[in-house]
Amino acid sequence: MAVDREQVLKEAAALLTRRATTSMDEIARAAGISRATLHRHFAGRDALIKALEEQGIAQFAQAVDRARLAEGDAVGALRRLIGETEPHAAMLAFLSTENQLFEGGEINAGWLELDARISALFRRGHEEGDFRIDLSPAWLTEALYGLIGAGAWAVHEGRVARNDLNHSIAELLLGGIRRSMEK
Amino acid sequence: MAVDREQVLKEAAALLTRRATTSMDEIARAAGISRATLHRHFAGRDALIKALEEQGIAQFAQAVDRARLAEGDAVGALRRLIGETEPHAAMLAFLSTENQLFEGGEINAGWLELDARISALFRRGHEEGDFRIDLSPAWLTEALYGLIGAGAWAVHEGRVARNDLNHSIAELLLGGIRRSMEK
Amino acid sequence: MAVDREQVLKEAAALLTRRATTSMDEIARAAGISRATLHRHFAGRDALIKALEEQGIAQFAQAVDRARLAEGDAVGALRRLIGETEPHAAMLAFLSTENQLFEGGEINAGWLELDARISALFRRGHEEGDFRIDLSPAWLTEALYGLIGAGAWAVHEGRVARNDLNHSIAELLLGGIRRSMEK
Amino acid sequence: MAVDREQVLKEAAALLTRRATTSMDEIARAAGISRATLHRHFAGRDALIKALEEQGIAQFAQAVDRARLAEGDAVGALRRLIGETEPHAAMLAFLSTENQLFEGGEINAGWLELDARISALFRRGHEEGDFRIDLSPAWLTEALYGLIGAGAWAVHEGRVARNDLNHSIAELLLGGIRRSMEK
DNA sequence: TATGAATGAGTCTTCATTCAT
DNA sequence: AATGAATGAAGACTCATTCAT
Numbered sequence A, B, C, D: 001m002a003v004d005r006e007q008v009l010k011e012a013a014a015l016l017t018r019r020a021t022t023s024m025d026e027i028a029r030a031a032g033i034s035r036a037t038l039h040r041h042f043a044g045r046d047a048l049i050k051a052l053e054e055q056g057i058a059q060f061a062q063a064v065d066r067a068r069l070a071e072g073d074a075v076g077a078l079r080r081l082i083g084e085t086e087p088h089a090a091m092l093a094f095l096s097t098e099n100q101l102f103e104g105g106e107i108n109a110g111w112l113e114l115d116a117r118i119s120a121l122f123r124r125g126h127e128e129g130d131f132r133i134d135l136s137p138a139w140l141t142e143a144l145y146g147l148i149g150a151g152a153w154a155v156h157e158g159r160v161a162r163n164d165l166n167h168s169i170a171e172l173l174l175g176g177i178r179r180s181m182e183k
Numbered sequence E: 001t002a003t004g005a006a007t008g009a010g011t012c013t014t015c016a017t018t019c020a021t
Numbered sequence F: 001a002a003t004g005a006a007t008g009a010a011g012a013c014t015c016a017t018t019c020a021t
Helices: A005-018 A024-031 A035-041 A045-066 A074-101 A109-127 A137-156 A162-177 B005-018 B024-031 B035-041 B045-066 B074-096 B109-127 B137-156 B162-177 C005-018 C024-031 C035-041 C045-066 C074-101 C109-127 C137-156 C162-177 D005-016 D024-031 D035-041 D045-066 D074-096 D109-127 D137-156 D162-177
Strands: none
Touching: A005 A024, A005 A035, A005 A045, A005 A074, A024 A035, A024 A045, A045 A074, A045 A109, A074 A109, A074 A137, A074 A162, A109 A137, A137 A162, A137 B137, A137 B162, A162 B137, A162 B162, B005 B024, B005 B035, B005 B045, B005 B074, B024 B035, B024 B045, B045 B074, B045 B109, B074 B109, B074 B137, B074 B162, B109 B137, B137 B162, C005 C024, C005 C035, C005 C045, C005 C074, C024 C035, C024 C045, C045 C074, C045 C109, C074 C109, C074 C137, C074 C162, C109 C137, C137 C162, C137 D137, C137 D162, C162 D137, C162 D162, D005 D024, D005 D035, D005 D045, D005 D074, D024 D035, D024 D045, D045 D074, D045 D109, D074 D109, D074 D137, D074 D162, D109 D137, D137 D162
16 A cells, blocks of 8 residues: 555656656556545646656656766766666666757756766767767767657567567667778 | 638648647637637637648648658668658647547557558568667667657757757667677 | 429428438438539528428418318318328428427427418317317327328338328327217 | 536536536536537536436436335335336436437437336336226326426426426326226 | 645636627 | 638547645
């Protein structure tokens, strides 16, 4: 019976990632509580979204921390990043979608920082000669989000096995980014 | 003054692909007609979304046709596909997220066909030895959608120049898919 | 193609008698013309209703005239009245329903006059000793309308044969009204 | 404050039986609740009408039960039926006119049963020699409804005293049905 | 604390009516 | 004269939120 904040957030993330217009009622029902109780946990819809966002950013930040982006070469760091991030793929997809939706509002500071850290990794890859220089860090960052989101969806739809996801994303991204040894 | 269905659909697409909750009133105003007239053109919100969906799929189908996926080698075909598809990126993103395309169990038949044609291209690339075989056609198809969506967003946000988009997506994707000549 | 006022009124009567909320669109379609044309024939919904009412009252008035209520004994006069009125039963039902609906508005003068003429017949029946005096003229008038309406419906539903209607109404009403010869 | 379904239905019945186009807003206000709350009690207008229909039929069924149609002679049974039914006259009129009771092909089963029970009473009257055989049970049933409706209206308009209504209907109907002792 | 009940605000939808051709 | 197109006004419906228990 005791459904705590975490549980609710988890359900909300799953639903809102799929459809940003999911109603409070649907979220409450999915979490097994009443609408009124949902409102007691979170002051309102905006507060729920915000909490979700913050939780997601926190999770993502931890994943990025664990990936130790500054250590070793950029290729290894990117592999670690994908490995750590992939479990949170759905949440990450939600975050990037949300940011798209909140065109007007300011973007969360924590998110901007993560964005910057990931961009920095790609920049390091450029500088150290590991990554092609014709693909900008900004684009590679977006592409990473896009591939992770696509991967989460593909798994959800049963088109890709969960165990293959890490490999699928990393190989696709790295294969492209890695300066090919051709010639 | 004569605002026809096409005009209205175009405006609706522009608005709804940016914000799925755009109201009928906003759409009507953007199209320069009254809400009642909008309802004369499309029986209701659902009908409008459906029409949009069909138009989008039709546009996408034409783009795929123009790409002549069966001609030449798979690499060239994929480049053409990206080139032709990229202008419809926003619509593609809309189709694959906020609408009922994948809901209610009934996936649009036209969409399934397109999906199949694109998968076939990746399969051809495998068979002809151009693409890595450890990345499945299904995954590559999803990844393509993901990258196109990410690209549209990156352009929208000013992180990638519109003129670079085609190159950015194609190089990233192909670089990864192409069997590297390393060693 | 040339659908004239009469035709339209006839269709409108048929529909509105059945359901007072029938829309202008339904009426127009039933009459085989466009909504706009319907509005050219009749200034608006109220005007249509009014025209219908007036036509109905005119028809009813002619029927009452033909019944020569003042001639012969009251029983014969009532038989004639029913005989003449019955073909217009649906319209009569519409009229009494309409008057019920227009609680606020004033009742049509023509209708009041007809009401008065019919009441007078029942009063004559009382005075001449043909009708029971415990049933007031006002009630008998309402009862006559009620039975004619019920008869129209019963015929429409196939529960009474059109040819039996006249007899069914007259016998039921007269059998009751006629001072019984019992004792 | 606690306005329950029953209360709401009662108000709705009062309003809708007088004017079939009464808006949800008016009904809600009459019941002392908001439109939204009205929609919580009844999923929509159709649901409200349907509930009303069912309640009306249930009330009418109880009245018919109380009349014990099978007991005593048919004349007494019919008198009891009129006495019990008359208080529900407005609802009866509503049921038989403005609603979907007879539309969409699906006549309410409960209603059909009541119709059958009343018809059976008239048939018994025929078989036991109390009622004229030239007036069919089906017609007499319709006539009964018509007279009750006319009576309700006559009372509403002040043309018949409420206390006289029972007598007025019963005498008119029975006087006609009863095999006259004439000759 | 948890929730059924209630609701204000806002959106969707329909209708009678008008207008331009 | 007839009609397809357009619309303001009004009603139906939904949602996030609050309240009383």
